[in-house]
Amino acid sequence: MKKITIIGTGYVGLVSGAGLADFGNEVVCVDINKEKVSQIEDGIIPFYEPGLNELVARNVETGRLSFSTNIGESVQESEAVFIAVWTPMGNDGEADLSAVEDAGRVIGQNLTDYKVVATKSTVPIGTGEFIRSIIRENSKGRAEFDIISNPEFLREGAAVSDFMIPNRVVIGTDSERALALIKEVYRPLFINETPMVITNIQTAETIKYASNAFLAVKISYVNELANLCDENGADIHTVTRAMALDGRISSKFLHPGPGYGGSCFPKDTKALVHQAKERGVNLEVVKAAIRANEFQKSRVTEKLERLMKNDLDNKTIAVLGLAFKANTDDVRESPVIPLLTFLAEKGCNVRAYDPKANKNMAKLFPDVNYCSSIEEAVKGVDAAVVMTEWHEFRGMDLARVGELMNEKVLFDARNLLSPNELNRIGFRFENIGRSSVR
Ligand SMILES: NC(=O)c1ccc[n+]([C@@H]2O[C@H](COP(=O)([O-])OP(=O)(O)OC[C@H]3O[C@@H](n4cnc5c(N)ncnc54)[C@H](O)[C@@H]3O)[C@@H](O)[C@H]2O)c1
Numbered sequence: 161m162k163k164i165t166i167i168g169t170g171y172v173g174l175v176s177g178a179g180l181a182d183f184g185n186e187v188v189c190v191d192i193n194k195e196k197v198s199q200i201e202d203g204i205i206p207f208y209e210p211g212l213n214e215l216v217a218r219n220v221e222t223g224r225l226s227f228s229t230n231i232g233e234s235v236q237e238s239e240a241v242f243i244a245v246w247t248p249m250g251n252d253g254e255a256d257l258s259a260v261e262d263a264g265r266v267i268g269q270n271l272t273d274y275k276v277v278a279t280k281s282t283v284p285i286g287t288g289e290f291i292r293s294i295i296r297e298n299s300k301g302r303a304e305f306d307i308i309s310n311p312e313f314l315r316e317g318a319a320v321s322d323f324m325i326p327n328r329v330v331i332g333t334d335s336e337r338a339l340a341l342i343k344e345v346y347r348p349l350f351i352n353e354t355p356m357v358i359t360n361i362q363t364a365e366t367i368k369y370a371s372n373a374f375l376a377v378k379i380s381y382v383n384e385l386a387n388l389c390d391e392n393g394a395d396i397h398t399v400t401r402a403m404a405l406d407g408r409i410s411s412k413f414l415h416p417g418p419g420y421g422g423s424c425f426p427k428d429t430k431a432l433v434h435q436a437k438e439r440g441v442n443l444e445v446v447k448a449a450i451r452a453n454e455f456q457k458s459r460v461t462e463k464l465e466r467l468m469k470n471d472l473d474n475k476t477i478a479v480l481g482l483a484f485k486a487n488t489d490d491v492r493e494s495p496v497i498p499l500l501t502f503l504a505e506k507g508c509n510v511r512a513y514d515p516k517a518n519k520n521m522a523k524l525f526p527d528v529n530y531c532s533s534i535e536e537a538v539k540g541v542d543a544a545v546v547m548t549e550w551h552e553f554r555g556m557d558l559a560r561v562g563e564l565m566n567e568k569v570l571f572d573a574r575n576l577l578s579p580n581e582l583n584r585i586g587f588r589f590e591n592i593g594r595s596s597v598r
Contacts, residue, residue, distance in 0.1 A: 161344075162185045162186070162240055162341065162345050163185070163239050164177075164186065164238055164239070164345065165187075165242070166188070166190065166241075166242045166244050167231060167243050167245055167266070167267075168246065168263070169190065169193075169196060169227065170246065171207060171209065171316055172280055172281070172312050173191070173244035173280075174205070174212065175209065175320060176242060176314075177189035177225060178212065178216045179320070179323040181225035182215060182218070182224075183345070183346065183347065184224070184348070185224065185345060186224050187219075187226075188225075188226050189226075190228050190229065190234050194229050200227050208487075209316065209319050211320035212320055231266045231270075232266055232269065232270040235275075236272045238275065239341065240278060240341060240342065241276070241278070242278045242280050243263045243279045244280040244281055244312070245259035245263050246259055247260060247281045247282055247283055247427075248427065249426070249430060249431070253427075253430030253433060254435075255283060255284050255427070257283065257284075257290070259281075260279070260287065261294055264277075264291045264294030264295050267298075267305075268296070268298025268299040269298050271298075274337075275303070275305045276308055276342060277306070277307055279308070279309050279311075280312045281312075282312075282369070282372075282428055283365060284369075284431060284434075285365045285366050285369075286362070288308075289307075306335035306338035307335075307361060308331060308332065308338050308342055309331075309332035309333070309361045310329070310330065310332070310342070310364070313326060313327065313328070316422065316485070316490055317487030317488045325354075326354055328356070329356050329357070330357045330364045331356065331358050332362070333358075333360075339358065369432040372424055373446045376420055379425075379453070380448070380453050380456070382415065383417065383419065383456045385399065385416070386416035386592045387456075388593075389595060390592070390595050393595055393596050395593070396592065397594065399593075400416075415574075417495075417573060417574050417575075418496075418499075418573040419454075420495075421492070421493040422492060423492040423493065425493075426453070426493045427493075429449060430450060433446050456495075458498070460495065460545075461498065461499060463573075463590050464477075464499075464543070464545060464590070467543065467589070468542070472508060474508065475542040476508065476511065476540060476541045476566070477509070477541060477542065477544070478510075478511045478538045478543070479496060479499065479510055479511070479512040479528075479537075480512075480513055480534060480544060480547065480553055481513075481514055481546060481548025481549070481550060481553060481574075482512055483496075483516060483517035483548050484496075485549065486551070487550075488517070489516040491520045491521050494517075494521075495547065499545065500524075500525050504527070509529070511531055511537045511538070511541060512530055512531065513531040513532070513536065514548060518530040518531075534553070534556050535560065538564050539564045540564070541565050541567075542566050542567050544569070544570045544571070545571045546570070546571070547573050553576050554576045558577065558581055558587070562586065568585065568586055569588050570582065570590075571589065572590070572591040574592075575591050575592055575594060577589075579591065579594060579597040
């Protein structure tokens with residue numbers, strides 16, 4: 161059991177903190193956001209993540225998990241410090257490392273004895289060395305420390321199981337002492353033989369970007385194929401099902417949609433291109449994936465306009481799904497944002513419903529009429545657009561939805577609904593890449 165501080169109590173910090181406490185460690189999650197910390201101390205999780213409430217409550221009850229805004233004090237008492245602060249997109253796609261730098265400074269100022277400093281935030285290659293220099297500068301040789309790159313691969317919506325039963329754990333370090341300590345931190349995962357990739361810091365940092373960019377490329381590729389299927393009478397679902405039967409391809413991330421969003425893929429692809437450019441390397445494939453994703457978002461609005469026979473002005477539209485994907489309330493970079501902007505420009509009256517993300521989207525689009533059910537959202541509308549792959553939407557009663565709408569017009573931007581059923585009920589509809597079954 162190790163004493164740990166997690167700096168940054170967001171999606172990654174809170175899930176990792178609670179998960180490491182569940183592994184038997186004594187964890188303090190710290191943050192500069194006082195309101196957030198006091199909310200969590202009151203048992204309120206500031207975002208929706210399945211299973212996280214229970215994981216946090218269980219570990220708080222055992223006394224292994226606590227929260228604080230006194231970062232320095234917590235660092236002093238810890239053997240390992242994890243940096244899990246945000247690394248948003250800065251100028252020209254570059255990752256903004258100011259929060260990482262702040263964290264490094266506090267660690268340096270409070271380095272009382274040997275500590276391992278592990279970075280969970282997604283940071284450009286070379287940041288490990290940058291953190292080392294900041295800590296060195298601020299600790300003035302008071303104590304020794306080692307740096308680890310320990311990128312996090314959890315997915316929002318499945319974060320708890322991804323953390324507790326990961327596909328792999330990546331540990332980048334140049335220190336045997338640090339490796340021995342981190343092995344103790346992750347002891348249950350070593351015992352159950354979770355694949356561990358132990359490598360140098362630069363390689364670990366590269367793995368995270370390489371993985372996210374690859375997934376973004378895969379999504380953009382399938383979206384472009386779907387657009388081709390739209391125009392050539394093919395069905396993207398049958399195409400991808402057949403592709404996935406080739407073991408080299410795999411069926412995951414072969415679902416077309418309105419473009420990727422979220423807090424990671426958009427910023428991480430751009431940050432990777434930026435850092436490659438700085439080293440004189442051209443990542444043409446990743447750049448193309450970024451462009452294709454931008455195009456996909458505009459294709460959603462184009463297809464909706466076409467479906468509405470170029471007569472969208474002042475219409476009432478239901479938007480079903482606001483989160484960037486299902487099982488989260490996160491709307492960061494959601495492909496719904498450009499859609500809502502477009503509908504506002506057209507003077508449309510928007511009725512929106514998301515099982516979890518209404519509140520977050522209302523901060524960005526206060527003028528939208530937020531509803532508490534599918535039925536409420538579709539009442540009297542001229543068209544509906546399905547934007548997030550919530551199960552609830554898959555199972556919606558299309559006959560009832562059709563009855564409630566002013567016009568039976570629907571754009572299924574996630575291909576959740578059966579074209580046969582939509583046809584049977586008399587919908588005029590669009591989907592992504594399924595022209596053969598429309
Ligand atoms: N969200 C994901 O699915 C995911 C998955 C893997 C990796 N990541 C990476 O993990 C990092 C964190 O992402 P997130 O989604 O948890 O972000 P988040 O925005 O949910 O949380 C970041 C937290 O850091 C805190 N913070 C900022 N500066 C701080 C400082 N100087 N000291 C202490 N706390 C500070 C903020 O108050 C906030 O609570 C990012 O680098 C991200 O790219 C995210």
